[in-house]
Structure formats: C-alpha cells, structure tokens
Amino acid sequence: MTYGAGIAKGLMVTMRNLFRKPTTVQYPEERLPQHPRFRGEDFVWYEERCTGCASCAKYCPLGIIKIVTSPSGTQTQEGEKYRLEVFDIDIARCMFCGLCVEACPYDALHMGSGFERGRYARNDLTIHIDELKSAPKRPSTWFRPQLEAKGYDPFSGETVPWQGVSRASKNDPTKEEMDSRWVERQ
Amino acid sequence: MTNLQQHPEPPAELEAEPVVVNLGPQHPSTHGVFRLRVIMDGETIQDVEPIFGYLHRGTEKLAEERSYTQVVTLTDRLDYTAAMSNNLAYVLAVEKLAGIEVPERGMYLRVIAAELQRIAAHLIFVGFSLDELGAFHTPLLYGFRERERILDLFEMLCGARITVSYMRPGGVHQDAPVDFWPALDRFLADMPHYLDELQGLIAENEIVVARTKGLAVLLAAKAINCSMSGPVLRASGVAWDLRKQDPYDVYGRMQFDIPVGANGDTYDRLLVRLYEARQSLRIVAQARKEIPGGPVRTQAPFFIRPPVGEAYGHVEAPKGELGFYLVSQGGISPYRCKIRSPSFINLTALKEMLVGYKVADLVVIFGSIDVNMGEVDR
Numbered sequence: 001m002t003y004g005a006g007i008a009k010g011l012m013v014t015m016r017n018l019f020r021k022p023t024t025v026q027y028p029e030e031r032l033p034q035h036p037r038f039r040g041e042d043f044v045w046y047e048e049r050c051t052g053c054a055s056c057a058k059y060c061p062l063g064i065i066k067i068v069t070s071p072s073g074t075q076t077q078e079g080e081k082y083r084l085e086v087f088d089i090d091i092a093r094c095m096f097c098g099l100c101v102e103a104c105p106y107d108a109l110h111m112g113s114g115f116e117r118g119r120y121a122r123n124d125l126t127i128h129i130d131e132l133k134s135a136p137k138r139p140s141t142w143f144r145p146q147l148e149a150k151g152y153d154p155f156s157g158e159t160v161p162w163q164g165v166s167r168a169s170k171n172d173p174t175k176e177e178m179d180s181r182w183v184e185r186q
Numbered sequence: 187m188t189n190l191q192q193h194p195e196p197p198a199e200l201e202a203e204p205v206v207v208n209l210g211p212q213h214p215s216t217h218g219v220f221r222l223r224v225i226m227d228g229e230t231i232q233d234v235e236p237i238f239g240y241l242h243r244g245t246e247k248l249a250e251e252r253s254y255t256q257v258v259t260l261t262d263r264l265d266y267t268a269a270m271s272n273n274l275a276y277v278l279a280v281e282k283l284a285g286i287e288v289p290e291r292g293m294y295l296r297v298i299a300a301e302l303q304r305i306a307a308h309l310i311f312v313g314f315s316l317d318e319l320g321a322f323h324t325p326l327l328y329g330f331r332e333r334e335r336i337l338d339l340f341e342m343l344c345g346a347r348i349t350v351s352y353m354r355p356g357g358v359h360q361d362a363p364v365d366f367w368p369a370l371d372r373f374l375a376d377m378p379h380y381l382d383e384l385q386g387l388i389a390e391n392e393i394v395v396a397r398t399k400g401l402a403v404l405l406a407a408k409a410i411n412c413s414m415s416g417p418v419l420r421a422s423g424v425a426w427d428l429r430k431q432d433p434y435d436v437y438g439r440m441q442f443d444i445p446v447g448a449n450g451d452t453y454d455r456l457l458v459r460l461y462e463a464r465q466s467l468r469i470v471a472q473a474r475k476e477i478p479g480g481p482v483r484t485q486a487p488f489f490i491r492p493p494v495g496e497a498y499g500h501v502e503a504p505k506g507e508l509g510f511y512l513v514s515q516g517g518i519s520p521y522r523c524k525i526r527s528p529s530f531i532n533l534t535a536l537k538e539m540l541v542g543y544k545v546a547d548l549v550v551i552f553g554s555i556d557v558n559m560g561e562v563d564r
C-alpha cells in the first residue's frame with residue numbers, strides 16, 4: 001500500500017463533512033426537541049385524584065417520597081379521602097425511573113418534562129406539597145397512554161385539569177354523584 | 187588532596203532496574219476509575235497488575251433488599267453504555283425464576299431495544315479506540331452523532347436516554363408511541379451509509395493499520411481458556427454468540443451472521459464490532475417488519491414472589507456474555523444476586539496481551555477489550 005492514499009481518502013470525508021449543517025446546538029438559546037414521554041423532574045401531582053394510599057412511596061426503590069396523612073373529618077367513611085399533610089419528593093436522590101408513576105392506581109402522580117432544576121442548597125431540591133399544588137399541570141405522557149391518545153404535548157404550554165388525565169370513560173359517575181351517594185346512604 | 191575534577195570509573199555494565207508506573211485510577215484512557223500497576227523495563231512492559239474496585243457500589247448486595255421489579259433500575263447502572271442489554275439479562279433471569287410468560291410484541295420490542303443499544307455501544311467503542319490511537323475527538327464525535335439518534339429513539343420508547351429502565355419481568359413497561367416507527371425507519375435507512383463512512387475512515391487508514399495490525403494477538407485457545415466472550419472472543423476466530431447458541435426472546439427467528447476475525451489482533455477487535463453493528467441493523471429491520479400486535483406485558487404483580495429455587499439468565503451484551511444468577515427463597519426480593527459481567531472476565535487475558543509491548547501500545551490494547559468500569563466493579 002502506498003502511503004498517502006489513505007490520508008487523501010480521509011481528507012475527502014473531512015471535506016464532505018465540512019459543508020454539512022452543524023449537528024450541535026447552542027444550548028441555552030436553542031434546544032433540542034424533547035419527546036412528550038421524557039421523564040423529567042417537575043412532578044405533576046393532582047390533589048383531587050390522590051387518595052393518600054402511598055403506593056408511590058412504597059414502590060420507590062430509594063424511598064424518597066414522604067407522605068403524612070390524617071383523616072379528613074371526624075368520622076372517616078368508606079370512600080372518603082385522607083387529607084394529605086406532607087407530600088415530599090426528594091429530587092436530589094431521585095433517579096427518575098418512574099416506578100412511582102407506574103404504581104399510582106388513580107393517575108394522580110405524573111412525571112414532568114424539565115431537567116434544569118439546579119439549586120444552591122441540597123435542601124431546596126425537595127419538592128414540597130405546596131409547590132406540587134401550585135405548579136402548572138403539564139404532565140409527561142410517560143406511562144399515561146390516555147394522554148398520548150389525545151395527542152397532548154407538554155411543551156405546547158397548555159395545562160391539563162385533573163378531569164382530563166382520567167383513564168375512565170364518560171359513563172362513570174362524577175365526583176359529585178359519588179359524594180351524593182354517600183350522603184344518601186347516611 | 188583528591189582531585190575533584192576526576193570522575194569515578196563508570197561500571198562496566200550499567201545497572202538497570204524495572205520502573206513501576208501507576209496508570210490511573212484517574213486517567214482519561216482507562217475508561218473510568220481503573221488502575222494499572224505496570225512494571226516496565228525501559229519502555230517495554232514486563233508485568234501488569236490490574237487494580238479495581240474504585241467504582242464498587244455493591245449492586246449485588248443492594249439487589250438483595252429490593253423487590254424484583256425495583257432491581258431493574260439498578261441494572262441500568264452496571265454497564266451504563268448498554269442499559270437495555272442489562273435490563274434484558276435481568277428480566278430473563280426473573281422470568282425463568284418465576285415462570286412468567288412474555289407476549290410476542292413485548293419480545294420483539296425487547297429485541298429491537300437491545301440491538302439498537304448494541305449499535306450505540308459499539309459506536310462508543312470505535313470512537314474511543316480512535317481517540318486512544320491519537321485521533322483526538324473528531325472521530326469520537328462522528329460516533330456520538332449517530333449514537334444521539336439511537337438515544338432519541340430510546341427517549342421515545344421509554345422517556346430516558348441512558349438509564350432507561352425499560353424492561354419489566356413479563357415484557358416492557360409500555361408500547362412504543364406511534365411516531366417511533368417512522369423515526370426507526372429513517373434511522374435504518376441512514377445508518378448503513380454512516381457505517382460505510384466510518385469503516386472507510388478506519389479500515390484502510392494507514393495510521394490505524396500500522397498501529398493495530400498484529401498487535402496483541404489473542405489466540406483462540408487462549409481466549410477460551412481465559413473464559414472470554416463477546417467481540418473479543420469472536421475477533422480471535424471463535425464463532426460463539428449466545429444469540430445463536432442459546433437463543434432467547436425471538437432471536438431464534440432472526441437471520442443474521444456472526445462476524446469473526448481472522449487473526450485475533452487489535453485490528454480485528456476493532457473491525458468485528460463494525461460488522462456486528464451491521465448485523466444488528468439487519469436484526470432490527472427484520473423485527474420491525476415482523477412485529478405482531480397485541481399486549482406488550484404480562485400483568486405480573488409488582489411484588490413478585492417466585493417459588494424457592496434458582497435461575498440463571500444470560501444475554502449477549504455488547505461486551506460479551508452478561509449473566510444474572512438469582513436465588514429465591516420465596517420472598518419478594520432475591521436471596522442472592524450474582525452478576526457475571528463480561529468486562530470483568532474479559533480482563534483475565536489483559537496480562538498476556540500486554541506483556542512484551544511498549545507502553546505506547548498499552549492504552550490501545552486495553553481499550554480494544556472494551557471494558558466498562560461500572561460493570562467491572564459493579
């Protein structure tokens with residue numbers, strides 16, 4: 001083999017690539033598109049749907065979800081909810097495996113789509129219940145096929161109310177009907 | 187009075203003693219925190235002692251106190267360039283242990299995911315090998331550019347790019363979204379041209395050939411004796427591939443060849459991976475054509491309680507045979523979880539491959555085994 005031919009061949013590839021569009025993006029200004037299924041850190045939690053069963057806390061491999069509940073009334077009836085006092089997700093230790101979302105039987109907990117939650121102190125990384133309540137509800141479609149079926153995109157800016165994330169059909173009783181049933185029986 | 191100008195007589199023969207050099211643990215070419223204690227005579231390597239354990243996280247012990255489903259998240263972190271293959275090996279072991287059936291579509295999705303992961307892992311290997319040969323970063327980023335598209339496909343499948351946690355005992359957690367299949371078709375159409383370009387860059391490159399041809403020849407008998415597996419073994423001419431020898435999932439229905447090397451030198455170890463990436467593309471294309479409809483997952487409970495017993499599940503991971511040996515005592519978590527990691531066992535032949543070569547070739551030879559420290563130390 002004569003020396004030089006290979007180098008010329010390699011330079012041909014270099015020349016071809018020289019006139020390509022660059023594949024890099026200037027990150028803070030430009031962003032790569034994310035898929036709606038992206039498992040991000042700003043968890044979306046629907047207070048109305050959550051019953052305080054703590055399935056998510058039990059299924060978490062790291063045990064980073066802390067839930068403290070108390071009965072909502074003096075007489076707790078069947079079908080009535082617990083009142084949640086503490087719902088802490090320690091993002092500093094979270095690995096975003098999504099098992100908590102997979103575990104939730106009431107579709108109350110969803111993954112978010114963000115990845116830029118940097119803080120100066122480690123304690124600030126915990127998401128508390130107040131933040132979960134007030135955060136905009138833009139859930140990721142990960143493990144929520146009902147959202148994917150609607151063609152919902154968390155990056156479009158629209159928020160989803162708690163009624164909109166249901167897997168249930170329209171024939172199911174509404175919350176008011178359920179409440180009235182209990183009142184009638186009492 | 188002595189004459190200060192007068193030098194003592196030099197000895198007839200210069201005394202030389204071997205020099206001990208520590209390569210690592212923080213060395214950019216050791217693929218993580220790996221330390222090599224090299225004893226050198228001048229520039230020639232006399233002896234090598236690998237020292238590892240710097241990245242030990244106790245995965246096997248952590249698995250003993252988590253439920254069978256939760257351990258899937260730990261396996262992502264073994265070989266972090268091939269998380270899908272690790273997931274697959276683990277769930278195969280659990281399915282064997284608990285007797286869980288997998289739906290057809292789930293099996294096909296797992297094969298597609300594992301083969302895409304193999305291409306991604308081999309692209310990283312080729313890129314870093316060229317990096318170690320002195321072609322700094324440009325060819326590495328050519329590899330990373332196409333790997334990025336595979337990671338985008340993973341993001342569509344399971345919402346994550348590296349730590350995927352995609353598979354569950356009984357299938358995969360979720361079906362692929364509708365926009366996954368057109369994206370996969372585009373990828374399958376583009377990838378062969380790209381592999382041609384990459385192979386053209388390295389296969390006939392004079393510098394690559396001069397530095398890797400005939401370097402660190404590992405004979406087939408030696409490789410088998412050292413219990414090597416994966417591309418390193420196949421580069422030595424042994425056509426041993428678990429996808430053919432012990433087909434799991436739907437590999438029995440796939441048409442593909444096992445590329446083998448002729449000489450077992452570093453050049454063959456480099457090229458055999460590029461050929462394997464092409465075979466992986468063939469498998470993905472077939473699986474994409476044949477994939478049936480239906481469910482992707484058998485509804486297994488989250489807290490699986492397998493009967494008392496033991497099971498060994500193994501797959502052909504990008505680095506070699508990856509096996510999980512699980513012992514159940516009827517509880518919700520494994521009583522014992524032993525991981526047979528290919529990177530760790532492929533290091534057995536490192537000393538035989540290195541002794542007698544110059545220190546400049548050390549990094550190239552070590553890199554050609556393609557070890558991953560997350561898997562060596564576990």
